[in-house]
Amino acid sequence: MRVFSGWRRFLLCLPLIFFLPHIFSVLELQQTSTVEDLHKKQTKKFDHLVLGPAAGEGLHDRLQCQGIKALNKTQFSASANNFNFGENIAFITVFTTYNSSIDRTINGKLRELVTVGNTSYNKVERSMAILNVFINFIQATMPQSNIIILTDPASKLPVHKNRVTLYPIQGEYSRDKLMLQRIRSYIAFLETRLQEHSQWQGHINHYIFTDSDVAVVDDLGQIFNNYPNFHLALTFRNNKEQPLNSGFIAVRGTPDGIRRGKVFLQEVLKVYSSKYMKASRMLGDQLALAWVVKSHPSFDAKRFTKPQAFLEKIGGASVLFLPCAIYNWTPPEGAGQFHGMPLDVKVVHFKGSRKRLMLESWNFLNSSSSSDISDMLCLILSSGRTKYDF
Structure with missing residues (x-):
């Protein structure tokens, strides 16, 4: 009787031996689909600004923001001196x-x-x-x-x-x-x-x-x-x-x-x-x-x-190399973006899908007398790596 009982258990488990790999494959496929769906949601282009925490919090030489309000003002040059x-x-x-x-x-x-x-x-x-x-x-x-x-x-x-x-x-x-x-x-x-x-x-x-x-x-x-x-x-x-x-x-x-x-x-x-x-x-x-x-x-x-x-001599020309972090800073990619925005940034480059952010930034700066460039830079910095519809 014990022999037949062991065979019975083996026969009952036999279908699982064949179906378990298929079950795991289906679960893996569902998990992969979920990750892909999440990735698609994250890379979806937005038709409005999406703000988040501003990078560079606590770093003394970076712009500090509370929402879209600058806590430490960027140091801008006076035109007459330049x-x-x-x-x-x-x-x-x-x-x-x-x-x-x-x-x-x-x-x-x-x-x-x-x-x-x-x-x-x-x-x-x-x-x-x-x-x-x-x-x-x-x-x-x-x-x-x-x-x-x-x-x-x-x-x-x-x-x-x-x-x-x-x-x-x-x-x-x-x-x-x-x-x-x-x-x-x-x-x-x-x-x-x-x-x-x-x-x-x-x-x-x-x-x-x-x-x-x-x-x-x-x-x-x-x-x-x-x-x-x-x-x-x-x-x-x-x-x-x-x-x-x-x-x-x-x-x-x-x-x-x-x-x-x-x-x-x-x-x-x-x-x-x-x-x-x-x-x-x-x-x-x-x-x-x-x-x-x-x-x-x-x-x-x-x-x-x-x-x-x-400064470096290149082919007869004296070439000055300037850091992108200050003279060509890019919100979604580029030097310094994970560490926030330098206080002395001079040029912001809205590459790729960030064109909406460029228009929104100017609209914000131009919207009221209380808006200033430092606050506008907080708006740019808080936009993170969001992709927009431009």
Whole structure:
């Protein structure tokens, strides 16, 4: 009887031997699906600001926030102290628009618009709104500066503001070639500056080339006063493959500075065209910048690991390297974001999906007399790594 009892138990357990692996597979699949669903929820783009704790709490050299109120104010420069007599700064950006009819409809149906505040935008209107906010920030922090927009001659940009100039440059402005064209436009612009130097009559215009999705939140004139020996300035971060960001390039406005800056960019363009055309839509210019700098025999790439400005000779040009943490700080990624925002941050770069945050930040700053830049920076810092609908 005991033998038959043992066989009976074995036969009863036999189905479980076959079905247990399937049960575990189903449970594992459900667990994986739950993780994937959670990931999808976390990466979902929002159509409104989502605020959380501000990074850098308790660090003495970082912005401290209580909600969107700054507890320690950032130290902003006084414009009058940052310019020598007869010197000024011009901001240069490359900008164009594409066919708006594609953005308005999909299969004959009106495409959903994006609303920020009380205004709704299609894709082209969003780009123009970003450009206008880019101009607004510069005119708020550096009102004596000029802004020059390098653009496709075929573009009809509706920009009508004081101290803003449209500068058409013939070239290839398709989305796939825009980053390549940007360097070509910079070189063409600097070439015209050299040709016109006899008309300067002692006046010097320094040039800062930036992306149009940056907010200048402090006066940048001190760069040219505090570091009098550079021809060209780049921003760097502690990133092995892409240590240099092309969204901020400064050129000293002397004939020698412009000439050496142009030659440096020509070398970057040469490397870009020969080595990185597969990355022509994005990142190719940054990879080419890094190649030109890091291939110089005397250059020590370990200097990128410390967020401190330094000067280096690269191919005949004196290049100033400025930390992204201060001159090209990025909310979702980039140097210093896990440790909060430096008190002396000067440029905020709204890369990728952070364009809504750029518009919301300007709206907040412009909303009432009690709002100031420090509070606005708390709004940016408290937004964390949320992805928005731009």
